[in-house]
Amino acid sequence: MIAEISATHRTTEMFLQIAQRLTGRGETKKPKSSLLSPLIEKLRAKK
Numbered sequence: 001m002i003a004e005i006s007a008t009h010r011t012t013e014m015f016l017q018i019a020q021r022l023t024g025r026g027e028t029k030k031p032k033s034s035l036l037s038p039l040i041e042k043l044r045a046k047k
Contacts (some may be wrong), residue, residue, distance in 0.1 A: 003012045018025065 002009070002015060006012060
C-alpha cells in the first residue's frame with residue numbers, strides 16, 4: 001500500500017529490499033508494454 005501512494009519514495013525502496021531479502025528473490029522484471037497491448041487485451045477479454 002505504501003508503494004501505491006509514492007512508488008519512488010525511499011521508504012518504499014527499503015520495504016522492497018527487505019521483502020526481497022526475506023524471500024530470497026531478486027528484482028522483479030516488469031513486462032514491456034507495446035503500442036498494441038491495449039488492443040490485444042481487448043481482444044482477449046472478448047473470448
